[in-house]
Amino acid sequence: MSETDLSPSIEEKDRTSGELDEGDRLKPEFVRAVLDAVEAGDAETAYERVEPLHPADIADLIELTPAEQRPDLVESIGSLIDGEVLSEMNDWVRDELIDALDPRQLAGMAAELDTDDAVAIIEDMEEADQQAVLNALSPDDRAAIVEALSYPEESAGRLMQRELIAVPEHWTVGDVLDYLRGSDELSSDFWEIFVVDPGHRPVGTCQLSWILRTPRIVSMTDVMKREQTLIPVDMDQEEVALRFQKYALISAAVVDSGGRLVGQVTVDDIVHIISEEAGEDILRLSGAGEGDINEPVRLAVRTRLSWLIVNMGTAIIAASVVGLFQSEIAAFALLAVLMPIVSGMGGNAGTQTLAVVVRALATNQITDSNTWWMVLRELRIAAANGTALGAVAGIGSYLIYGNGPLSIVFAAAMVINNLAAGLGGVVVPITLDRLRIDPAVSSAVFVTTLTDVMGFFSFLGLAALSGVAG
Amino acid sequence: MSETDLSPSIEEKDRTSGELDEGDRLKPEFVRAVLDAVEAGDAETAYERVEPLHPADIADLIELTPAEQRPDLVESIGSLIDGEVLSEMNDWVRDELIDALDPRQLAGMAAELDTDDAVAIIEDMEEADQQAVLNALSPDDRAAIVEALSYPEESAGRLMQRELIAVPEHWTVGDVLDYLRGSDELSSDFWEIFVVDPGHRPVGTCQLSWILRTPRIVSMTDVMKREQTLIPVDMDQEEVALRFQKYALISAAVVDSGGRLVGQVTVDDIVHIISEEAGEDILRLSGAGEGDINEPVRLAVRTRLSWLIVNMGTAIIAASVVGLFQSEIAAFALLAVLMPIVSGMGGNAGTQTLAVVVRALATNQITDSNTWWMVLRELRIAAANGTALGAVAGIGSYLIYGNGPLSIVFAAAMVINNLAAGLGGVVVPITLDRLRIDPAVSSAVFVTTLTDVMGFFSFLGLAALSGVAG
Incomplete structure (x- = not known):
């Protein structure tokens, strides 16, 4: 699809020149200068400044421009936005741009690209726009893209280019x-x-x-x-x-x-x-969905809120455990002071294990051959950390409150909850993975519910049993 | 450094044959068969089974073998462990293996590799071993590696190969x-x-x-x-x-x-x-350090425990806020039931924002040009989510407890804490990044302390002020 171009491109200039900082990001001064020119209606200056940029930097410029100024910028630099720029651009920003462009123009851009890049642009379009672009393509290009679109999303068929030797x-x-x-x-x-x-x-x-x-x-x-x-x-x-x-x-x-x-x-x-x-x-582990900063606020709210509502449900379950011990708390309010420490530390330990296991699963490091070894490893770490934290909690609280039984209960709950965190942190994601559920998406809810419930229950329960609260 | 080899390698066989599952992982049956042969002292069978594997798979096999069986495996398959296998291997497993190998043998392996891979193997060795390997290399290879080692760790100088046209x-x-x-x-x-x-x-x-x-x-x-x-x-x-x-x-x-x-x-x-x-x-965000599953348990405990101790300190700060309101809690234990919901939801919302911002910083998406836009974006999301959660919390708690003032306090604290979470989640990592502190490592402590303290303080404080607790 792409034309062969063996000669050095005269459009490209030195990339390390003034526009970029040491991290290859466009300098704010540069972005401001371009946008000032656009705002002043001086399209020519804007065009001249943007022209030397690499397509990836033009894509960055458009992303860095506030959404309300983008249409003016796009109008000013018009023809500099080619297929390469589009294929480098963030999905959300590109979708917005595509809506504003003419299908014929888009077809011209798509025709310049290898099939994989053209497909990446076309696959996200709405049905009608897609058809309009496809109709404007040459029969060969159209056939190639229609075939690529026949493969499942996120498959090799979408990713591949048909051009090869x-x-x-x-x-x-x-x-x-x-x-x-x-x-x-x-x-x-x-x-x-x-x-x-x-x-x-x-x-x-x-x-x-x-x-x-x-x-x-x-x-x-x-x-x-x-x-x-x-x-x-x-x-x-x-x-x-x-x-x-x-x-x-x-x-x-x-x-x-x-x-x-x-x-x-x-x-x-x-x-x-x-x-x-x-x-x-x-992003998945924290329930932030795609977590793309260019995602419209409305969609980000929807994704994050649904996760927060699920978490509220689990927080209510954990709180209802506390509810069982209201009379003990009323009699001895210090329990309410210490209980969030037990649940919180379990949450932290569980998140550590979870992060390690989710990452290892994602990189194919955990197989049937080493699952048990992995579970034992995390339990050993949890036992060591739980003992250390329990000792600190027990001794520290005794020094402050001088209440022996309370300190023993506090320390014991800390150990129990750390073990629960370690076990849950490794068993939950591995089990979800076996069930072909993405462990990054769902593990955290289960593990933090577990550590909250276990934290409250072991601490308040032991306190009630031991009569500390009485 | 590497010898030119234009002929097809006769050692390599079809990679998709019996040893691998559909995810390119070695099948547990295969690993077990090899280890059984090793244990039975049948080195020849082990060697024959491992020989057809790609170096990356031989490295995987060694990683999947329990640490105590590795020396026997290595002895059985001896010469199959070449420089390529070493360079594909996990750092921890490689270090252990290198300690067991003879410097002369290692020098032979290093000489086969391009400088970048040879450096990756040699840079992690102890001074004495490093010297022994360098001495066993040819003068040319030695000079190349000594020069590479003169560049800072994790720099392009270490990463590059000197071989080029x-x-x-x-x-x-x-x-x-x-x-x-x-x-x-x-x-x-x-x-x-x-x-x-x-x-x-x-x-x-x-x-x-x-x-x-x-x-x-x-x-x-x-x-x-x-x-x-x-x-x-x-x-x-x-x-x-x-x-x-x-x-x-x-x-x-x-x-x-x-x-x-x-x-x-x-x-x-x-x-x-x-x-x-x-x-x-x-891994950093959750305080799991390197989080490599091959890291010795002792080191994993040290890294994770130091993070947990820091978090315990912040948990105590948050608990001391609860301590200020013990008399209110003793008078009205329901406060202790609801307060973890407020702090926990703030923590969840803060973690969402944090994950999005840390990721955007890591991929160079946040620059001076869009920092303010980013802060406003997250505040808008926090306001929307906070309002929704506050409404659910207020109405839900009213239906259950029928206590109007309590429900208003609960809802208001939820809104306040969500705003604090959104603001902290974006301002903390961006500030740390400006100060050249890795936001992934340190942000979570600050943000969760903020959401815990704000959660407890806003809920219990408003309850005390409004007289609900009295």
Whole structure:
């Protein structure tokens, strides 16, 4: 789909020049200067300033612009917003922009891109817009994108680009060089050459550096490596990312159910997924949904509020445990002072274990082979931490209040709740994972409910039993 | 450093065969079979089963083996553990293994690797072991590694490989091909060719695919792209990773302070860093330190316990707020039942905001240009959520207890604490980030202390003021 461009782009300038700070972020002065020009109606100045930027920086500029000023900015820098800029842009900001653009204009942008980037833009559009863009594309491009859209969301089929170099087994290195030099239609965004059999099934792969280092007369089958990591077209993108990571891949062939080569995935698309997937867990664990700062406030409220309401339900369950001991608390209000320490420390310990286990699950480090070892490991840590915290709690409270039985109850509850936290922190996410429920999303509710209930119940219950409260 | 190997490796077999499950993890049956053979003293069977595995899978196998069985496994599969396996291995497991291996053997493994992988293995060794391995290396390899070790830890200098292809400006594509084909010493792990001036400063870069598509007579300066992303040798690896991600790089030139080309960083090394850095925040935010499941229990206890002790201090501060209202609680124990709901909901809301902000900071999405917008955004969300939760709390508690003043106090405290949580959740991490303190490590303590103190104080204080408690 993309035109071959071997000449240096004259539009690109030095990227480390004045617009960026040391962290590759656009400097606030620069952003302000551009927006001032836009506001003053000086589109020409705005255009000139933005023109030297890399597409990724133009995307950043649009993201950093307050939503109400974006339409004016977009109008000023118009043609600088091409397909590359769109594909670098945050999903929410892009959706908003796409709504404002003409389908014909969008089709032009999509046609410049490799299938994977074009699909990323088109897949989020509304049905009608999608159809309008597809109609404006050339038949070839349209067929490619319609096919990509037929694969499930977040699968290798959506992620892959159809542009790739595949050559027959009987070719020599010289044949490949002649083929590559002879055709103007080929993509130049490839990192390996796939060798295929007559049924278009991959039989080997060849890094470009191997070809460059090999004389023309050598047969491709003598240069290629027969073993290669193949990606099934319906594989989930998270699995694809883990596979790239594990085998340090730069690109990989995508095959359909018949084993035929249908596309390739390149690592630059994977890098975004790895970062997203790894960063996502922190947001899920805290119930912040996607947690994207560009998500409209209305949607962020909806996601977070539903999580908070669930947590309110569990907080009420925990509070009802406290409710069972109202007479003890009325008789001895100090219990109400100490009880949040027990529940809170259990919550902290449980969250630690949870974070470790959720991360280990996400990176495929926990398998059937080491599940029990993992549970035992966390219990040992919980026992050590619980004992230490119990000792501190017991001795500290005795020094302050001089009430021996109370201090023993406080210390014992601390130990019990830490063990519950350690056990829950490892068993809950592993169990959810086995049930194919995302442990990052659901674990925290269960674990903090457990530590709250256990914290209140063990402390107040022991206090009631031991007669401290009487 | 690495020998050029253009022929297909006969050791590698089909990776999707019986040993792996659909998530590319070693099957428990396979691990058990290998360990059974090791235990039975049948080293030959163990070796034969492990031999077909990819180095990354051999590393996984060793990680999945219980620590006490590892020495026997290592003895059985001996020579299969090469430098590649070591460089794929978890740091903790590798350190343990390195202690058990002979420096001469390690030097042999290091010599097979590119500088970056060799450095990754050697940098974690103890001084004496490091020296022993360095002494056993060839002078060239030694010099390369000593130089790499002279750069700061986690800098581009440690991450880069010195092996790269650099050619002078006056060469043609044909010259490059002849050079590459003529020398056996060159690495074959490269994805672009750097064009340098006589002072060895990069003047342009050329993707291999461009060279393959260009006739021999064309000058390199006509194929190369002049603009390229250069990595300063002392740049922090996290910044390098963000730069790779932002500009979708496959490899990039590393330059010293004089602008001379000293190495290259390739994306396969970056992928690990992106995953680690993105995953790290969840562990830091929960005070789980590195959170590696292979970290010895003793060290995990130390890290987590010190965080728990800090949290105990803050829990005591919050509890002392409750202590101020003991007489109110003794008079009206229901206050003790409801107060953890107020503090807990604030904690949940604060954690949501914190997760979103920490993630946005880590991905460079928050700059001076949008800080205020971000603070306002979170306050708007907090106001909406606080109002909703306050309404639920007020109405719900009224239906249960029928105590109007109590319900109003409960609802008002909920709103106040949600606003405090939203404000703290965004201001604390951004402030810490400005002070160059890692917001992921320290934010949670401040925010949860704030929400606990504000929760107890607003609820109990309003209850005392309003006379509900009397």
